[in-house]
Amino acid sequence: MPAILDSTSIVILSAQLHLNLYPATVDARQCEQELVRNHLRILFSIPPDRHTIVTGSPPKPLIAEASAQIMHHIHANGQPYMHLWDLLWKYMDHGLASQGHTGELIGRGLAIYTMDHAINSLPPASICELKYQTPVTVTNYYKALLTDEAWEELCQSIPANRAQLTYASANTTFEDMFKGAYFHFSHYGQANDISPMQSSHAWAYWL
Numbered sequence: 001m002p003a004i005l006d007s008t009s010i011v012i013l014s015a016q017l018h019l020n021l022y023p024a025t026v027d028a029r030q031c032e033q034e035l036v037r038n039h040l041r042i043l044f045s046i047p048p049d050r051h052t053i054v055t056g057s058p059p060k061p062l063i064a065e066a067s068a069q070i071m072h073h074i075h076a077n078g079q080p081y082m083h084l085w086d087l088l089w090k091y092m093d094h095g096l097a098s099q100g101h102t103g104e105l106i107g108r109g110l111a112i113y114t115m116d117h118a119i120n121s122l123p124p125a126s127i128c129e130l131k132y133q134t135p136v137t138v139t140n141y142y143k144a145l146l147t148d149e150a151w152e153e154l155c156q157s158i159p160a161n162r163a164q165l166t167y168a169s170a171n172t173t174f175e176d177m178f179k180g181a182y183f184h185f186s187h188y189g190q191a192n193d194i195s196p197m198q199s200s201h202a203w204a205y206w207l
Contacts, residue, residue, distance in 0.1 A: 003082045005090040007031060011040045013087060014057040015067035017108045018188040023052040025095040059189030061133060068116060068132035068186065084113055108188050110145075115185065118144035132186050138178040 003009045010031065013019055021028040032055055035041035044054040057063075073081040088109050092102055118136045119127065121144060128134040136144075143151050155175035162170030 002079065003087065005087055005094065007034050007038065007040060009082065009087055010091070010096075011035065011057070012067045012070050012082070013084075013091070014041070015060070015063045016071070016112050016187045017088075017105065018057065018059070018190055019091070019096075019105070020098065020101065020190075021055070021096055022098040024098075027094055028096045031096065056190070059187050061130075061186060064187035065130045065132050072116065072120070084109060111185075112187070114141060114145040115183065133184075135182040135184040138181040138183060139175055141183045 003012075010019060010021075021032045023029055023032070029052070032041065032053060036043045036053070036055055041055045041057055044056060046053050071082045071084065075081060088105065091097055092105070097105055115136060116132060118140045119132060119134050121140070122134065122136070126134070139155065142154060146154065155173060157174050158171060159165060159169065
């Protein structure tokens, strides 16, 4: 049976995509409370009004790896256990995601999906022991992201600001420029969220 949108699939997706549950809907609040109660999401803080809670899934590479392994599991009948885009659509359609963050969520999903696809396309000998922590060349990443036609156009392109560059740099194609460069990421986190940190008890964190 394929995965459905429930607390389990939300935890798996959140480990890679950093899902923020939108507290304005009843379903989101109930889901958030259930995840915290079952130790599947961390409670960061409770505002004084106690109407909402601040929770999250801290970015952990090992948890992200386990999430990716589960996400890409294939049943004996050849069907994938999780359909990423179906689950993300239901997540947004059920009002669990803030409308203002929908575009960012789709972007994160596309980036992780592309990275995983690029890793799955590598020969087994070049894949790390933790499979979805494997670095991917920039060229392989864009090959996985784009259509064949779009990739051919990109790889032969030269810088748009070539008039400001040296002759050698101005005539170097995208493929040659980035042939030794790698992408290395497996999950997303939110580094600029200061809501859990309050100055009134910051001393406790230092202790």
